[in-house]
Amino acid sequence: MRAIWTGAISFGLVNIPVKLFSGAESTSLDLDMLRKNDLCPIKYLRVCKRDNQEVPFEEIVKGYEYTDGEYIVLTDEDFQNANVKKTKLIDILDFVQESEIDTRYFEKPYYLEPDKTGAKPYALLLEALKRSGKVGIATYVLRNKGNLGVLKPYDDVLVLNQMRYASEVRNYKELKLPENQSLRDQEIELALTLIGQLTVPFDPAKYHDTYVEDLKRIIEEKSKGLQPTPAEEAPQPTKVVDLMALLKESLEKKKREAA
Template sequence: MRGAFVRVKGDHPFSTSARRPITIPPIMAARSVGSGTISFGLVSIPIKLYTATSAKSVSFNMLHKTCGSRLKQQLLCATENTVVERSDTIKGFEYARDQYVKFTDEELKALEAARTDTLELVEFVPADTVDFLYIEKTQFLGPDKGGERAYRLLSESLERAKRVAVGRFAQRGKDNLVLVRPYKKGLILHECFYSDEVRSFDDVETGGAFEFKPIELELADKLIQQLDRDKFEPERFRDAWADKVREAVEKKIAGEEVLTAPEAPKAQIIDLLEALKRSVAAAPAAPASAPKAEAPASERAPAVVAKGPKKAEPRKDTEKTERKKKSAG
């Protein structure tokens, strides 16, 4: 079977224009940032590329503290103590401390990957083997004119096979590792980190092996059940810090005073069992959902029953009993 690939025309930069703290741009229809063709076997599918994500966090400018005017960044030569124009700069690679190899723009251009704008799919892998850690950026893929039926067929085939396509995408002078997967009756493109760009979790100290008491496991399971939901709903969450900044800006514009919030107390480290008990007691009730099958009795944590003080048994008067027996005899 021949390899599959995508030929893409036009630029589709991931960078976004500068944003101001309060201004919220109006919602607009999706706009294509590139076009191309997916080739799979003897099938050609014309497609369009769309920006999938755009950060909305607040941003600030650096101002002069005394007069409030915006500052400009300049390039300063520490050796000659002079301001350098960008036209007088050259790129350098530091191969040793304070030792550089210089490159001109022409030399770097010659080292860039050939600008073919081709996304070549080289293999298909099970979707559940893809680690989210490798995903860096995301773009939507949509069908171009005349490619709707074939585009949808590829999406449904990948969905049915539970596979993700792995490929290479040469753009902006760099050969990028990408994933193409089915998404909401269509396709989506993920630009990924290479393996040497992802640090190993094995370097993280996680402590030794632990054995937990049945009551600890039972309380931990109960806490998870109380906070359990059927699906991830990102629309339920907002950037609280950005909201506070916007509110503070509005107050400052209106001449109102912005009060400083008190510092939150540091979390107190308490006994694990006690912490689980308090967490379960304080957790909100879980939303109504389908009843879950009860675990077999052999897998359930043993019930913990609080026992009261042991009742005192009546003392036997053995000496009096013996005297009665002797008198009767």
């Protein structure tokens, strides 16, 4: 893996030099955009709006439009100088119980590797977090953007999980949600029984992107000149009158599978 950021974790008055590595990767299919009539690959160009001329990447700069049509250009040095300390620091602000954090705030994981000089304080913070059962809420700057993250131990590594700010999480109150639904005790008990039968220890390796596999099957069929067939039919909404029957049928199916 290649480090995408170097800096330090600020833990009280202790600074732990670390390197940041991406903890996730995409498994989606790499699809090209093609012209429909002859399947010619589409090339994306950076074009000036004023004269429609292509602009080489090395001639492109970043600018902020502070008034209509007037820009202030920002260089890499400007982003660095905005706050030199913050661009090189994962600053732990608070320690909290992880169970208090709404999962809607979690976004992307990163791994932290200590520099040689930071091995002991890194190990100290890792062990202290394990024993306390707490996680650290930290701020940091990555790719010219201020971020919020949660620092937590996982086996022998510290993980920095990028979080969304509260202002980035939409309010669900705008949704039209069901009200005053009369649920019978028997329906609830059947649903709880079904949940109990479907409950297993969490194993992340068990789950994978089956949709990508379906797409690969479609590609394989089309490459052989075959007409692709859907893997499954679209699901139909459950009718309220069938709810009890479907719950019972689900339980029976689970029993048969277990047998």
